[in-house]
Amino acid sequence: MADGKGFIGEFKEFIAKGNVLDMAVGVIIGGAFGTIVSSLVEDVITPIIGMIGGNADFSSLKLGPIMIGNFINAVINFLIIALVLFGVIKAFNKARSLTEKPAEEAAPTTKICPFCKSEIALDATRCPHCTSEVK
Template identity: 55%
Template sequence: MGFIKEFKEFAMKGNVMDMAVGVIIGGAFGKIVSSLVDDVIMPLVGMLTGGVDFTKLSAKIGEAEVMYGSFIQNIIDFLIIAFCIFLMIKGMNKLSRKKEEEPEAPAEPSNEEKLLGEIRDLLKKQA
């Protein structure tokens, strides 16, 4: 029973949950970027290169067919994803630096705290 309990504690730690959320969001983000590359960027690149469809590019070497066009497309996918992640991290770092620079303003007391303060002051005057 100790192994299962230990696994449950591990799985419920914040870092593991954060990582799971990151993997799910990363998968969805990857689909968005793949669509951007496949449906927007590559048709434009194909138009600029005279209608070349990179996914169809290949070279026959003996009996083997090397699909280097798909490889080129995957490199473009990777570069776009890496650039987007770079921009997100850069923005998050900028926000966290800005947050560190701003001094925290003291929170204004709630109406209940103000009322309790007035009651305290009245009791002090009576004593």
């Protein structure tokens, strides 16, 4: 997942095509976080923006009959949830990759010559050090 695309690139990729496990984890954690994030947006972020300058209560925003404000709030909620999940799953994947053993436990490529005890190639039929024939 991490190959130099950067945080934003990974985030876009995560939104675009999370794999099945990620999606399952996302649904579960998303449900748990949904309430918290809604509260965060409505009770913390919106008032803060309001303090900085002007009315930031998007829910009262209308374009004629279109309740664009609710949609904007939903989009903000989604982005925050996705961002939080992205962080959680990123940490989860990192932890998983740390606990998993490396796929291939470096197979031996050398053996010891029975005559001179030198290290020689595994498929050598004659020792390069003492010129003995080996199996």
